[in-house]
Amino acid sequence: MASPHPAAEWLSDGLLVLLPCLVAWVVTVAGGASGTDWRLFALAFAQSLALACCRRFPLAVLVVVTGIELVLAVSGQPIFVAVVVAVSGLGARGTARQQRIGVAFGLGVLVLILLRGLLTKDTNLLVDGLAFVVVTVIFLGFWLIGRLGAGQRRRIRDLHTYTRHLEAERELAAERERALLARELHDILNHSVTAMVLDADAAVDSGDSADARATLRRVAATGRDSLSELRRLLGVLRKAPPGADHDPLVVPPRLAQLDDLVASLPEGGPRVRLERHGDVRVLAASSELAAYRVVQESLTNVAKHAGQVDVAVSLTYSPEGLAVRVVNAPGPGTSAARDSGGLGLVGMRERVELVGGTFEAGRCPDGGFALTAFLPARSTS
Numbered sequence: 001m002a003s004p005h006p007a008a009e010w011l012s013d014g015l016l017v018l019l020p021c022l023v024a025w026v027v028t029v030a031g032g033a034s035g036t037d038w039r040l041f042a043l044a045f046a047q048s049l050a051l052a053c054c055r056r057f058p059l060a061v062l063v064v065v066t067g068i069e070l071v072l073a074v075s076g077q078p079i080f081v082a083v084v085v086a087v088s089g090l091g092a093r094g095t096a097r098q099q100r101i102g103v104a105f106g107l108g109v110l111v112l113i114l115l116r117g118l119l120t121k122d123t124n125l126l127v128d129g130l131a132f133v134v135v136t137v138i139f140l141g142f143w144l145i146g147r148l149g150a151g152q153r154r155r156i157r158d159l160h161t162y163t164r165h166l167e168a169e170r171e172l173a174a175e176r177e178r179a180l181l182a183r184e185l186h187d188i189l190n191h192s193v194t195a196m197v198l199d200a201d202a203a204v205d206s207g208d209s210a211d212a213r214a215t216l217r218r219v220a221a222t223g224r225d226s227l228s229e230l231r232r233l234l235g236v237l238r239k240a241p242p243g244a245d246h247d248p249l250v251v252p253p254r255l256a257q258l259d260d261l262v263a264s265l266p267e268g269g270p271r272v273r274l275e276r277h278g279d280v281r282v283l284a285a286s287s288e289l290a291a292y293r294v295v296q297e298s299l300t301n302v303a304k305h306a307g308q309v310d311v312a313v314s315l316t317y318s319p320e321g322l323a324v325r326v327v328n329a330p331g332p333g334t335s336a337a338r339d340s341g342g343l344g345l346v347g348m349r350e351r352v353e354l355v356g357g358t359f360e361a362g363r364c365p366d367g368g369f370a371l372t373a374f375l376p377a378r379s380t381s
Helices: 007-030 038-049 060-075 081-093 096-119 125-205 209-237 255-265 286-305 335-337 343-352
Strands: 271-277 312-316 321-328 358-363 369-376
Touching: 007 038, 007 081, 038 081, 060 081, 060 096, 060 125, 081 096, 081 125, 081 321, 096 125, 125 209, 125 286, 125 343, 255 271, 255 286, 255 312, 286 312, 286 321, 286 343, 286 369, 343 369
Parallel strands: 271 312
Antiparallel strands: 312 321, 321 369, 358 369
């Protein structure tokens, strides 16, 4: 995975790669040499070239840099900075096996240098021992710094990944909300407009003024119910006012209101028989709304495409969930319109699948149409 700040890491690595050459120049100036020590610069440049490969070959770079450092030490011009950079890089990027080998290699070289000093007669044992301890602490300290830096970069990458994951989840949730609102608007407007059109046609055909007034009252009631549901949807898009002591949203329709839905159908619409079987109980709000919309959209489709036909709506409750089945007798346009797979059927299927259910729809052998939705049991909310 790419680093969250690759440019900064490459700049930092570039500066570390140049350190051996910079230290070689400082050593030359501090030594007061009248000319340039090209041998020192050549070995320092070789160390810089090796450090440039530290990202891919951290253990090999440590071995090469240490070997060049031993050559510099023999010539009396050790700079050591390339070794600490290499061991830090090993701690940051090496595998567990590479790090074990690299630390063992570095400590082994230091021990060999100490033993070589002890075998030399004109050496000071105390000074050599202190030097060994200091160099070992520096070596292990820079290795630990590399390990800690790698852990910090890993945490930063994980944080960036988690943040991107949260943003993707929020976008997905927003997309689901938009689809849900679109389905709600479709169901509300489709049902109310269809009912009002059927009522208006009935009022035109009716020669009785009393029947016409009753039909217009139903049209007005349907319009008011639709406005109420539209206000609920708009309320979802608004934030509740600060300090509000009540829920500004209208409660979405539940299955207990199916009787009112059937009663509100126009006289020229389908003849509905509603039945409930099993242990009737209140389901989770999302499941109740999905089941209500399935029945509502089904009756709307029957009214639009089949006309004044018999419709059987059954709700079967079981411990596993609720089965909703809507079957209508054949009528004009039934198979042509409802088998076409329009937005109504797509919306019902999406609603049911959103709560973990299954949905099936198709023609009956007698030419009618049937759909079945199963919504699994969930805790009430």
